[in-house]
Amino acid sequence: MANIKTVGILGAGKVGIVLAQLALKAGYHVRISGSGSVQKIALTIETLVPGATASTNQGVVSKSDLIILAIPLSRYKNIHPKLLKGKLVIDAMNYWWETDGIREEVLDPNSTSSEQVQQYFNKSTLVKTFNHMGYHNLQEEAKPAGADNRKALFVTGDNHEAVDTVATFVDTMGFDTVVHYRLADGIMTEPGSELFGASLTKDQLANVIDHFDETDFGKRIKAGQQASS
């Protein structure tokens, strides 16, 4: 299992900042980049996440053991796939019409967002998590293992070892985990799902995931898959 010491975050918006704060608190070195120059986010990082290092995408990726994509999904192709080659990457993104606009302009309708992100970063190992809880809930609900009413995150990906590594990482960040070994299952927590924006305990989260096909969203997804196959 990879030994994670430095966490690299691409994206210095609301989610990126909160994840940087949690990672610092958990004892990791944190490097973070925004869409513009380092100068542009320097004051933000110095003020909101003192202790983290503001850098370029290149500077973040080359020195980090784990990369988190925390940018709007509509912008992932602004990052060259070669940059993330060989890296373990967390996909904290979703297709959300609120920030991404019309789906057809962002995604192929025939597969899930994380599958397409994985396809694009084809030399990286992608695991999806941190995508379904509100950013301020992530900030406020992070708790040590075993704490009362600790909340859980869904962690899923095709590579078992990578999923297990990320699940351990998520635990150190302050959350229980519900784990699947199928990247396509990331759809279960995307906007439209009753898990999107909800903060649930491990049992509650597992219960919805286990009965996903019976939820309204699950039924719609299933109907869509049958229609397109």
Add this chain to the structure above:
Amino acid sequence: MVNVDKLEFGIETFGDIVSAEDGHLLTAGQSIRQIVKEGALADKLGIDVIGVGEHHRPDYSVSSPEIVLGAIASVTEHIKLATAVTVLSSDDPVRVYERFATLEGLSEGRAQVMLGRGSFTESFPLFGYDLINYDDLFDEKLAMFGQLLKEKPITWHGGFTQSLKDQDVYPKTDYDGLETYIGIGGSPESIIRAAKGGYKVILAIIGGQADRFKPYLDLYKKAAAQYDMPAYPVAVHSHGFIADDEDEAVDVAWKNIKANFDRIGLTRGWAPMSREQFDGETQSGSFYVGNPEHVAQRIARTVKFLDLGRFDLVYGAGNQTAAQRERMIELYATKVIPRVKEILSQEAVSNG
């Protein structure tokens, strides 16, 4: 430290459809007239500001807030008249200036511009804009609006906007120009942009603990210093409901705020509100719900912790009755505001 004498208190409404006592919904027109009545009430009771939102959805009655504010101007004397917010990205900065300059004239200097994205996106396709360009639209239009605020002939090379050469814009205002706030939802980039432009800011804290915004206020001050701009006292906007009785307040708020939140969630993709979430928001989060004493204690705590210059309470969420809305405004003005000032003067803020 909070300057209690200069502290301002506002109310804001998004123009939610009002409910009759028997539960049936009033029309949009009736709901709009109710806001005018509430503006007059708030003015009579000494509330400093009323803000009216811009929305383009069936659950809200107001898409043209300046017209409603114009009607309020004609029946009030002191209260400031704000939008909450004007969605500048999907508007024409020249038109925005013209409407507010008109309101400024009508109200003898009480117009207040609040510019932002708001939390809804319907206006983008409605007026022919692509949401993907949101940031660039806002950047450009804010820069143009900043030029217009000077009330001098403007020369402008537009990308998303029109190009103008030595063009004057009317009417001119009689007072010290239009007071302008930027509404911010918590993106660090927006705070820096507002500070760089020398604008006042109002933070929309609509979920979670207000305390987490403390570093954002530092960021506003530091960015203002970096760009050699003034840093004004910061305002906050949050939702709430006040009733004489604590349990009644919680019941009405739970029913209405949940219905409102869930209905919006249906189109925006988020999960329904749980009771745990609601209770968290009313106990230590950003819903100011309860009897006057409870709400006053919580507002005082937020004002003190964040060192604010203004607090705006958003009222009327969901489908409340006119009586519930008016009683809330009365309690806010006559009990909560004086009590908040008293608590802050005594420096005896409970940490509850």
